[in-house]
Structures are given as structure tokens and as C-alpha cells.
Amino acid sequence: MGSAPAANVREICRARRADGPAAVLAIGTANPANCVLQDDFPDFYFRATKSDHLTGLKDKFRRVCQKLGVQKRYLHHTEEMLGAHPEFLDLHAPSLDARLDIAKAAVPKLAAEASRRAIAEWGRPAADITHLVVTTNSGAHIPGVDFQLVPLLGLRPTVRRTMLYLNGCFAGAAALRVAKDLAENNRGARVLVVCAELTVLLFNRPEEGCFQVLINQGLFGDGAGAVVVGADPVITTPAVREHPLFEIVSAAQTIIPESEDVIAMHLTKGGYGGNISTRQVPVLIGDNIERCLLDAFEPLGIGAEWNDLFWDVHPGSSAILDQVDAVLQLKPEKLAASRRVLSEYGNMFGVTVIFVLDELRRRMEKGEEEGAPEWGAMVAFGPGLTVETMVLHRCVAQGTGAAAPPEDKLTVA
Numbered sequence: 574m575g576s577a578p579a580a581n582v583r584e585i586c587r588a589r590r591a592d593g594p595a596a597v598l599a600i601g602t603a604n605p606a607n608c609v610l611q612d613d614f615p616d617f618y619f620r621a622t623k624s625d626h627l628t629g630l631k632d633k634f635r636r637v638c639q640k641l642g643v644q645k646r647y648l649h650h651t652e653e654m655l656g657a658h659p660e661f662l663d664l665h666a667p668s669l670d671a672r673l674d675i676a677k678a679a680v681p682k683l684a685a686e687a688s689r690r691a692i693a694e695w696g697r698p699a700a701d702i703t704h705l706v707v708t709t710n711s712g713a714h715i716p717g718v719d720f721q722l723v724p725l726l727g728l729r730p731t732v733r734r735t736m737l738y739l740n741g742c743f744a745g746a747a748a749l750r751v752a753k754d755l756a757e758n759n760r761g762a763r764v765l766v767v768c769a770e771l772t773v774l775l776f777n778r779p780e781e782g783c784f785q786v787l788i789n790q791g792l793f794g795d796g797a798g799a800v801v802v803g804a805d806p807v808i809t810t811p812a813v814r815e816h817p818l819f820e821i822v823s824a825a826q827t828i829i830p831e832s833e834d835v836i837a838m839h840l841t842k843g844g845y846g847g848n849i850s851t852r853q854v855p856v857l858i859g860d861n862i863e864r865c866l867l868d869a870f871e872p873l874g875i876g877a878e879w880n881d882l883f884w885d886v887h888p889g890s891s892a893i894l895d896q897v898d899a900v901l902q903l904k905p906e907k908l909a910a911s912r913r914v915l916s917e918y919g920n921m922f923g924v925t926v927i928f929v930l931d932e933l934r935r936r937m938e939k940g941e942e943e944g945a946p947e948w949g950a951m952v953a954f955g956p957g958l959t960v961e962t963m964v965l966h967r968c969v970a971q972g973t974g975a976a977a978p979p980e981d982k983l984t985v986a
């Protein structure tokens with residue numbers, strides 16, 4: 574077989590790339606049924622862990638719970654489940670296998686629920702998904718959630734899967750970044766991004782002197798988010814047309830220098846161990862966020878008037894959002910979507926930015942996003958201290974805000 578001249582190979586590569594930018598075509602979310610109210614949670618938590626005698630610690634936990642910006646969360650684990658696993662209440666008992674078994678069964682189901690919603694909104698058959706990018710911190714299985722999702726969703730066995738484990742809270746943004754590259758470099762690709770988290774690996778009994786346990790129990794929630802990403806929106810039939818919501822214009826990731834131990838977690842025999850330097854995290858984010866944003870926006874020639882943008886900031890806690898507000902001098906409503914998601918669902922690791930994107934879309938459709946900004950930023954934080962930055966462009970609404978592309982931007986499959 575003769576080799577093609579170099580120029581032809583370049584042509585072939587070019588022809589395989591999409592014409593336009595990757596865009597968010599649909600979003601789906603899901604949570605477990607078990608809803609816990611933050612006001613009731615200290616009573617539940619200290620009762621379920623047989624720790625009611627630690628009255629001082631319970632009072633402290635109550636104070637911490639009030640400071641996080643969370644009012645409600647959804648948790649897969651229930652009092653009955655904890656009752657069936659006394660080993661979960663002992664920081665030093667081996668419980669990893671049991672926790673992983675729970676995650677193995679439950680994460681794919683929750684991930685599938687969010688995915689089905691995204692695919693239904695997208696309007697095309699699941700078999701049209703060409704690539705699957707799945708991310709979770711809740712599990713360590715091979716084959717993983719990505720593999721389980723293929724039959725659960727009716728995806729093709731040839732769907733090209735990428736599984737991202739243990740990316741902490743930047744997992745959702747990282748998966749979207751990967752999806753952008755896949756969509757733009759494979760003409761016609763339709764990438765399903767799925768992010769799912771359960772906190773059963775984090776659950777532990779309160780202990781004097783262990784502040785991290787209090788943060789883990791008070792802040793994090795369970796959920797799944799799914800996004801269909803693709804370039805060059807398509808009309809498959811007159812009745813079915815893709816509706817891009819946000820174009821993903823650029824995506825970047827940065828390590829904050831000397832931050833290796835700021836957020837560090839690892840699997841232990843008792844579930845997740847590790848530490849989040851809760852006092853340092855907001856400060857470091859405040860010190861670095863503007864530089865990350867300037868690096869993202871300046872090359873695009875977009876002015877850095879931060880109040881002219883819409884914002885999807887990972888709501889790590891209200892202290893983090895307050896710091897972002899203060900440094901960027903944002904108007905109070907600018908982080909409303911992030912604050913609402915934190916309040917209603919807690920910090921769901923990488924899933925949270927997908928919920929915020931969904932909330933932003935809803936606010937835009939209802940005309941609640943002041944000034945209807947065209948450009949926006951997604952900012953996510955995670956281990957080390959890593960910052961993911963994404964520049965988004967809202968696809969301008971036709972009438973309702975349910976964004977539809979102009980006819981000349983549509984291609985027919």
C-alpha cells in the first residue's frame with residue numbers, strides 16, 4: 574500500500590475537523606431521592622453516628638453548617654444504610670470495599686438518570702452519541718461507570734469512552750474541556766459528558782480535633798450532571814433540530830504554584846482520607862482567579878469588565894464565592910446561579926458546575942440574568958489547587974431564550 578503525500582494527509586485531517594466551536598447542546602441533572610435539610614442535619618448526623626454525647630462538637634458542627642451556604646442536599650446514604658454498616662462509623666475500621674460496592678451499584682444509575690434527561694432534551698437517539706466522557710470521584714472500578722452506561726443508555730458498543738477518575742471538584746470542567754477537543758477535532762462527533770458523585774466514601778463519625786470530617790459532612794452532596802456537546806448543530810428531520818445553548822470558546826487549566834497539599838485526598842481502608850485547607854482555599858483562589866481569567870479572556874480580545882459576563886463559578890462554599898465576589902468586584906446577582914445551586918444541592922464536587930450551567934440557562938430563559946450577557950466564564954477549582962477556566966458564549970435566544978442557531982449556521986445531517 575503506497576503512502577499518501579503529506580499534503581493529502583493534512584487535507585484528510587482538516588476535513589475531519591468540525592467547522593465551528595463545540596457547544597453545549599443539552600443538559601440533564603439528577604439527585605438521589607433522600608433530601609436532607611441543613612437545619613436538621615446536625616441532629617441526624619450525631620444521632621446516626623451515635624455521637625450525641627459530643628455536645629460541644631455538635632454545637633460547633635451546627636455553627637459550621639450555617640456558614641457553608643447550604644440549605645438542602647440530597648444523599649444516597651440513609652440512616653438505614655448506615656445502620657447496616659457499623660464499620661462506616663469508625664475512622665479506623667476497614668470499610669472501603671463496602672463503600673465501593675455501594676458506589677458501584679448506585680453511581681451508574683444516577684449517572685444514567687442525568688444522561689437520559691440530557692439525551693431527551695437533545696432530541697436525537699442515544700445511538701447518535703459518538704463519544705462518552707465520564708468522571709467520578711466515587712469509585713475505582715474497571716470496567717467503570719463509562720462501561721456500565723453503554724447498555725443502560727443504549728449507546729453503541731463502538732462509542733469511544735474516556736473515564737476520568739479522582740479529579741476532585743474540577744472534574745466536571747475537565748470533562749467538558751476534553752469534550753470540547755473531541756467535538757472540534759471529529760466532525761459530527763456528539764460527546765456525552767457525565768459526572769456523578771456519591772459522598773458515601775466520605776461519610777465518617779465526628780471526632781474531636783478532626784475539622785475535616787465536619788466539613789465533609791456539612792458541605793458535600795450527591796448528584797449527577799450530563800451534557801451533550803457537539804459542534805456544527807444539525808437538523809436531522811424538520812422536527813428535530815439541535816439547539817446550542819452555550820458555545821465553549823476556550824478551555825484552560827492552571828496549577829497554582831506550591832499548592833500540592835492545599836486540597837489533597839486519597840483512598841484509605843476507611844474511605845476517603847486527606848485534607849482540605851479550608852482557610853487557605855478561599856485566599857488562594859482570591860489571589861489567583863483574576864490572573865486565570867485574564868489569561869483566558871485577553872487572547873480572545875474580550876474586555877475584562879467582569880460585571881458584563883455571566884458566571885458559572887464552582888460553589889466550593891459561600892466563603893469561596895464571597896472571595897470571588899470581592900476580588901472581581903462583582904455585583905451581588907452575578908454569582909446568583911452558583912449560590913442557588915450551593916444552597917439547594919450542596920457542593921457536589923465536579924457535578925456542581927453542570928448544575929450551575931443548567932441554572933444559568935433557566936435564569937436566561939426566564940429573563941432573570943440581568944443584562945442578558947452574551948459572554949461568560951466557568952471557573953472550577955480542585956485538588957492541588959487547580960483552576961479550570963472556560964470562556965462561554967451564549968447562543969442568542971430567538972424569542973424565549975431557548976437558544977436556536979441562525980439558519981446559516983445549521984447543517985443538515
Ligand SMILES: CC(C)(COP(=O)(O)OP(=O)(O)OC[C@H]1O[C@@H](n2cnc3c(N)ncnc32)[C@H](O)[C@@H]1OP(=O)(O)O)[C@@H](O)C(=O)NCCC(=O)NCCSC(=O)CC(=O)O
Pocket residue numbers: 633636637640641740741742743784836849850851852854855888889890891892893920922954955956
Ligand atoms: C470552613 C469555613 C466554613 C469557616 O467559615 P468562617 O471562616 O466564616 O467561620 P469561622 O472562622 O467562624 O469558623 C467557624 C468555626 O470553624 C472553625 N474552623 C474554621 N476553619 C477551621 C480549620 N481549618 N480548622 C479547625 N477549625 C476551623 C472555627 O474555629 C470556628 O469554630 P467555633 O465556632 O468553635 O469558634 C470557611 O472558611 C470555608 O467555607 N472555607 C472553604 C471551604 C472549602 O475549602 N471548600 C472547598 C471544598 S473542596 C472543593 O470544592 C474542591 C475539591 O474538593 O476538589
